[in-house]
Amino acid sequence: MMQAPDLPLWAALITALLLLTGSLLTLTGALGLLRLRSFYQRVHAPTLGATLGAGCILIASMLCFSVLETRAVLHEVLIALFLTVTTPVTLMLLARAALYRDRVEGNPETPPDTGQERPANPAEKA
Amino acid sequence: MSALFLAWAITCAQIVLGFAMLCALGRLIRGPRAQDRVLGLDTLYAIVMMLLLTFGIQTGRALYFETALIIAMLGFASTVALSKFLMRGEVIE
Numbered sequence: 001m002m003q004a005p006d007l008p009l010w011a012a013l014i015t016a017l018l019l020l021t022g023s024l025l026t027l028t029g030a031l032g033l034l035r036l037r038s039f040y041q042r043v044h045a046p047t048l049g050a051t052l053g054a055g056c057i058l059i060a061s062m063l064c065f066s067v068l069e070t071r072a073v074l075h076e077v078l079i080a081l082f083l084t085v086t087t088p089v090t091l092m093l094l095a096r097a098a099l100y101r102d103r104v105e106g107n108p109e110t111p112p113d114t115g116q117e118r119p120a121n122p123a124e125k126a
Numbered sequence: 127m128s129a130l131f132l133a134w135a136i137t138c139a140q141i142v143l144g145f146a147m148l149c150a151l152g153r154l155i156r157g158p159r160a161q162d163r164v165l166g167l168d169t170l171y172a173i174v175m176m177l178l179l180t181f182g183i184q185t186g187r188a189l190y191f192e193t194a195l196i197i198a199m200l201g202f203a204s205t206v207a208l209s210k211f212l213m214r215g216e217v218i219e
Contacts, residue, residue: 004133005186012128016135019180023139023146026173030149033169039161042153046169049146049176057139057176061191064183079175079195086202090168093206097213098161 011067015060022056025049038109043095050087055080136184143177164208171201 007015025048032045058076065073102110150173154166175194182190207217 002130002133002137003184004129004136005183006129007132009128012132015183016132019135019139019183020142022176023142023180026176027142027146027149030146030169030173033153033166034149039159039165042162043165046150046165046172049169050172054172054176057179061179061183064186065188068186075191076179079179079191079198082195082198082202083172086198090202090205090209093213094161094164094168094209097209098159100213101159101161 005064005068007064007067011063015064018056018060018063022053022060025056026053029053039098040095040111043091043098047087047091050083054083133184136180140177140180140184143173143180147173147177160212161209164205164212167208168201168205171197171204175201 004012027049029046029049032048033042036042036045058080062073062076065076099110103113147170150166150169152166154163154170157163157166175197178190178194178197182188182194211217
């Protein structure tokens, strides 16, 4: 399946470089996900792929289609915007769920409660 | 010449993304607890989205872009639902 669109040399060079950079960054993040020791360390690793890796590949796709159709094709910005909004939300939700589960079970590896966090529901405090 | 170079680079990027998928799959299978598995699934969704974008560049069709958008949205929804389930024991209260 070796095929590619017919781009001018400069666009082909930049697209290839961005694609390789993005995929290698994603691989780095996935390796971190596989190798790091505790869950709270692992939750950081894949964000490297979700931000910088996906950004590089999205820019490569934008450049490729813009040059192919000789007009600005910007619909990849949609995916970039969506990823930027959703990645922190999902991972914070997941980390909070993990923290809750670990504290309920009294797991010794849980990060300590520093007393500086906001309560989940401010109305409960009063 | 430039098309051959680009084809080679795209194939390399796809292979590298495949290895990244294997890593995420390893965490999904091995992951000692449920939250590790959810994290692996979320990473898998993100990598599949990038792989679809590289297929779009390879074939030059805009169809793959829409698939990538749908996969990104499905990944968000599933991860939110799963972490809500881990937190509360039910998804919709």
